[in-house]
Amino acid sequence: MPISPTNVPKIYGDVPAFMGVDYTPKLDDIKADVAIIGMPYDGISTFRGGATRRAPQEIRKYSLLFSSYNFDWDMHALDHVRVVDCGDVDVLPGDTPESYNRLEKRIFEIQKSGAVPIMIGGDHGVTFPAVKSVAEKSGKPSGFLLFDTHLDLSEDFNNDLLTRASPVKRIIELDEIDYNRVAIIGCKGPRNLPEWTPLYKELGLKVYSDREVQVRGIENVTREALKIVSPDGKPPYISVDIDAIDPAFAPGTNSLEPGGLTSREIINGVRIASENGFCGFDLVEVSPEFDVKSGITSTLAARIIVEAICSLAALRCNKIGAWELK
């Protein structure tokens, strides 16, 4: 039955829990397989000032379009994975280290309960503390798979090590992350800094350009990337920066870049990327102020998260790849 916005748990105001699941703010109460956590934090914005801090609430609102049954999989996802929404991290605007600490602690507690965290950002900086917390639990060697237009490999931005310009650099510096288990899909365009290209090659990161996706297809590329980040089946961390998707489909973001993945490509990419499960997942960089009135960007973001949940459900009921044409 489609979810009605009127009869679902509310986190605050008119903001519902993701997909109308149980709202569980007390983390010691979690009895779930998946915990949604909002990280309404943004630091510097390097192009235009659209905030990403309202993304968790907007994406939750549009998530009510989607119910547990998914035609593509012919499956009731929420029958196989118990999902709860833990609400948002209590961030301190302007204090990045403290806000990141609070996120790390929340993710630590979520994992202690046995649930896998799915984080709704925030800008891309928040992926670093999330991966840090998840990798500490999942241990060495951890894999990292990213869909992004940009390589995000800056050492710092005006001496700040913790901004949206540096998450990939910070993540690969973590002891648990193996350079040979890092792949980035969808890089393109003139907003990548020139020094990032020699750096990723020197580090040995696997980068699939947007052109490679065009030529080889998202399914071939993502299958290969999954073998790199998860050669032994160990679940990787998966991050989706919404700017990997063409602004025709996802205009609500700060550093938008014409060209890029279609909605269909990112949906299929995330399904394949999640075939071995994941130890953590995030969706970042949605800027509701730059979205169009229909909410197309937040809706796509919600759909991507729904598909990630479906992938986990499929692992539990023997339906991996059920969405594919047989």
Ligand SMILES: [Mn+2]
């Ligand atoms: Mn990014």
